[in-house]
Amino acid sequence: MSEVHIHKHEVKGKNLVLSILLNVIITIAQIVGGIVSGSLALISDALHNFSDVLSLVFSLVAHKLSRKKASIENTFGYKRAELIAAFVNASTLVIVACILIYGAVERFFNPHPIESNLVIWLAILGIVVNGLSVLFLKKDAEHNINMKSAYLHLLTDMLASVAVLVGGLLMKYFGWFWVDSVMTILIAIYLIIVGTKLLVTSTKMLMLFTPDTINIKEIVREVHKIKGVQKLHHIHVWHLNDEELHLEAHLDCSEDITMSEFNILLDKVEQVLFKKFHINHINIQPEYKKVDPKDFIVQD
Known part of the structure; x- marks a missing residue:
């Protein structure tokens, strides 16, 4: 398997550790505050924060595992651990929302009086703490699906705290205690939306689906332009993780060339696949007039 080396963004695990510590603090504060004030929105925000802590810990473990080197027993190492973490985190978002x-x-049908002042101050604390955590992970989230799942947990929790704050103000100045339930439902709906999107993305990666950004027919057209290529077939394209995009295929050569000549042809194919499609791991099986299915996609 050939590999075209690219510069990788170095994800910082220490940012996750800081976010975990901050979320433990806010979770404890909101649970106590929710019980004392009688606010379901505050307790639900605390529940969401607790799920954040669990998801961040899971993301941290997955991040550490993904950096472990490959071995005879684990030829890919633990690089897909972060995909599993993203899948679990997305699932918890949806479950918590329900x-x-x-x-x-x-x-909503049985509203209770709520100590709005406590709700307001703890909501502000939640906004500050989660806002800091979001800033810690923002850059890493742009390059890593595991970090993105952790980032989304924190971002939605920050927005949830904003909703709780608005609800607290409405309860304080207008006595609208039913707002607590409405805000909770709005928070939950948003969690379902972002959680489902991430769940679909991580599931596709785990199932080795062709990435949405890849057009197999376009790959074939570009490779077929290279002199010496008869047909590219038996094609598989998948994400190992966020950083590594793999392709394996059979390459039917137009002439009966030597291995050294095939190496030159392979180099041309690799350059096209990397420059045009950002595929950096390539496994090509050379053929010449071999009798086998020549379809682009073949059920192996």
């Missing part, structure tokens, strides 16, 4: 909606609907 729990929140159930509780909010029940509370």
Whole structure:
């Protein structure tokens, strides 16, 4: 398998550690505050924060595992651990959202008086803490799906705290205690939207689906322009993780060339695949008039 080396963004695990510590603090504060004030929105925000802590810990473990070197027993190392973390984190977002909606609907028809001042101050604390955590992970989230899942947990929690703050102000100045339930439902709906999107993305990667950015027919057209290529077939393209895009295929040569000549042809194919499609891991099986299916996609 040939590999075209590219510069990789170095994800910083220490940012996750800082975010974990900050979220432990806000989770404890919001649980206590939610019980004292009687605010379901605050407790639901704390529940979301607790899921953040678990997801961040899981993301940190996955991040550490992904950096472990490959071995005879694990030829790819643990690079796909971060995809599993992203999948689990996205799933928890959706599950937590469903729990929140159930509780909010029940509370909506049975509203309780709420200590709005405590809700307001703890919501502000949540905004500050989660805002800092979001800033810590923003750059890493642009390059890594595991970090993106952790980032989304924190971003949605910051927005949830904003919603709780608005609800707290409305309860304080207008006595609208039903707003607590409405804000909880809005938070939950947003969680379902962002969680489902990430869940679909991580599932596609785990299932080795062709990336959305890749057009197999376009790959074939470009490779077929190279002199010496008869047909590219038996094609598979998949993400090992966010950084590594793999392709394996059979390459039917137009002439019966030597291995050294094939190496030259292979180099041309690799350059096209890397420059035009950003595929940096390539495994090509050379052929010449071999009798086998020549379809682009073949069920192996």
